[in-house]
Amino acid sequence: MIEPPPVTPTLHEAAEWIIRALKDEDFPVLLxxxxxxxxQGEYTGSVDVDILIGTDFRGALSVLxxxxxxxxxxxxxxxxxxxxxxxxxxxxxxxxxxxxxxxPDLFNILRREASTPLDMGTAGEVRAVTREGYFVLPS
Amino acid sequence: MxxxxxxxxxxxxxxxxxxxxxxxxxxxxxxxxxxxILSKLGIENxxxxxxxRGQ
Numbered sequence: 001m002i003e004p005p006p007v008t009p010t011l012h013e014a015a016e017w018i019i020r021a022l023k024d025e026d027f028p029v030l031l032x033x034x035x036x037x038x039x040q041g042e043y044t045g046s047v048d049v050d051i052l053i054g055t056d057f058r059g060a061l062s063v064l065x066x067x068x069x070x071x072x073x074x075x076x077x078x079x080x081x082x083x084x085x086x087x088x089x090x091x092x093x094x095x096x097x098x099x100x101x102x103x104p105d106l107f108n109i110l111r112r113e114a115s116t117p118l119d120m121g122t123a124g125e126v127r128a129v130t131r132e133g134y135f136v137l138p139s
Numbered sequence: 140m141x142x143x144x145x146x147x148x149x150x151x152x153x154x155x156x157x158x159x160x161x162x163x164x165x166x167x168x169x170x171x172x173x174x175x176i177l178s179k180l181g182i183e184n185x186x187x188x189x190x191x192r193g194q
Contacts, residue, residue, distance in 0.1 A: 037164060044163050103180045113176060131168040135186055136176045138157050 004072050005088050011035070012121075014092035015049040018064075018073075019123040025063050028054030029126065030107065030115055032137060033095070036128035039118050048093035052129075054107040057081075057098035064096065099137070110136065154189040161190055 002024050005017040015035065022029050031039065033050030053060045061084055067073045068086070076093075077085040083097045099106040114133030120126045129137065161168075170186065177185040 034160065037160075042164055044160065106180060109176060109179060114172070131164050132172045132176065134160060134164075135157065135168060135173045135189075136180075138154065138189065 001066060001070070004070065007089060009089055009092055011047070011049065011092050014088035014094060015051075016121050016123045018049070018051065018086075018088060018094050018096075019120055019126055021063065021067060022051070022053070022060060023123060023126075025060075027056065027060045027063070028107070028111075030054070030111060031118065031120075031126055031128040032097075032110075032133065034134075037131060037134055039128055040116065040130070042131075048095060050095045050097065052107060052110070053096060053098050054111070057100065060096065106136075157186075157189045 002017075002021050006013050009017065015031070019029055019031070030036075030052040031050070032052050033048070034042075034044040034046035035049050037044050038046050064073060064084070064086065065075075068075055073086045073088055073094075074090050075084060076087050081098070082101055083095055086094045086096065088094055099110075103109075110129055110133045111127055114130050114136060115127040116130055117125050118128045173186050174184070177183070
C-alpha cells in the first residue's frame with residue numbers, strides 16, 4: 001500500500017493519489033470525464049475525478065477497499081458491476097468505473113485511439129481520454 | 140453507454156451532461172472520429188442520439 005493521501009487534498013492531489021494507489025498494483029487506468037479534459041487545457045469546471053479500470057475491476061475494488069479500511073477513502077455509492085463512488089479523505093469525489101460490461105475492448109480502443117499521455121506528478125504518466133473519447137463514453 | 144449504465148441512468152435525462160460538454164468543447168471535437176469509434180462498438184449515430192434531446 002502507498003502512504004495515506006493528504007489530509008485535505010485538492011482535487012488534483014486526490015486524483016494523483018488514487019491513480020498511484022491503482023498503478024502501485026499494476027492496474028491499467030485511464031483518466032476520463034471532465035477532469036481529463038481540464039487536464040488537457042479545457043475549462044469544464046470538473047468537480048470530481050473519473051477513472052476507468054482496464055482489467056480486473058473487482059480486484060481494483062478490493063485494493064481500494066483496503067484503503068477504505070484504513071480510512072483513506074469512503075465508499076459513498078455504487079452501480080453494481082460498473083461504477084463505485086468514493087470520497088478521498090471524505091472530501092474529494094472519485095468515480096472508479098469499468099467499461100467491460102459495455103464492450104470488452106472499449107478500454108483498449110479508448111487507450112489506443114482516443115487518449116493522450118499526461119504527466120500526473122507523483123503518479124507518473126497517465127493516459128487521459130481526449131474530447132473524442134469523452135463523447136464515446138456516455139453516448 | 141456508461142451514462143446509461145452508471146449513476147446517470149437514474150436521471151430523467153442521462154445525456155444532459157453530454158450536451159453540456161458539447162456546448163463547451165464540441166466545436167473542437169472530431170465528430171467523425173467519435174462516430175467511427177462508436178461504430179466499432181456496434182453503436183450507430185450514438186452521438187447524434189445523445190445530442191438530439193432538447194434541440
